[in-house]
Amino acid sequence: MPTLATNNEAIAxxxxxxxxxxxxxxxxxxxxxxxxxxxxQPGFISSSIHKSLDGVKVANYAQWQSVEDYEAFLNDADVQAKAAKLRTFSPPDAHTYEIFISESKVGTPQIQTGEYVVHIAEFRMSPENQPAMVELAKEHVKPAMELPELISATFHRSFDGTRVINYGHWRDSSAIEELRKQPGFGSESPYWEGIAENEFHLYEVLFTEPAT
Known part of the structure; x- marks a missing residue:
């Protein structure tokens, strides 16, 4: 199963x-x-497919050995021709990431089916604001982890500077509302205000596909 750790050699x-x-x-x-x-494809490690509980998102959390491997995949015309059906849907938001925080109550977090509800929070920002967003995430992750239903929180920063994503595990889908009641986490004066725009959805993991 894919793991979520700051010492991962793979890229996300x-x-x-x-x-x-x-x-x-x-x-x-x-x-x-x-x-x-x-x-x-060379360099491919795994792909974990998630569907949002509200029906409006699908997320693919993939791991590759390197940025170069992923770019070679993107630039392979024969491979990309086989993705023609995907292009009949809205263009996805796709970025390469590294993990900079991984807090967990159960050891190294893993992506697996059937155990937890997944919370994916998408923070969008201009590149000059990403360092500030990273520091804010580091500051606020520990208070969030005090909630008993939050099992893990793993923050990723995109290499292009425009995204920070939190991948969290929760025991149930209603527990996140407790986090939104905490100062700085709700719709009023959120900790990322003025730095980033945020959108989050809850997901279930459908399956994880390893390399052949």
Whole structure:
């Protein structure tokens, strides 16, 4: 199973699709079909497919050995031709990341099916604001981890400076509302105000595909 740790040698590629609820299942089927090609590519490690509980997002958390391997995959015309069906959906938000915080109550967090509800928070910012967002995340992750239902929180920063993503594990889908009641985490005066825009969704992990 993929692990989420600051000492991972792999890079993370997080790809988030926005989709109409009535097309979410079709998108998931299309991604699964294309993964049969992806998992054979040099440098590919794993791909974990998530669907949002509200039906409007699909997230692919992939791991590759290096940025160079991932870019070679993107630049392979034959491989990308096989992704034609994916391009009938809205363009995804796709970036390469490194992990800079990983807090957990259960050892090294893992991506696996059926155990936790996944919370993916997408912070979008201009590159000059990413360092400030990173410091704010470091400051606020420990207070959040005091909530008993939050099992882990793993923060990623994109190499292009425009994203920070928190991948969290929760015991149940209602528990996150307790976090939103805490100072700095709700809609009023959130800790990222003026630095980033935030959107979050709750997901279930459907499956994890390793390399061939």
């Amino acid at each position: 590629v997080i790809i988030i699709f926005r989709v109409e609820p009535d097309r979410q299942t079709k998108l998931l089927e299309t991604i699964a079909e294309f993964l049969e090609t992806v998992k054979e």
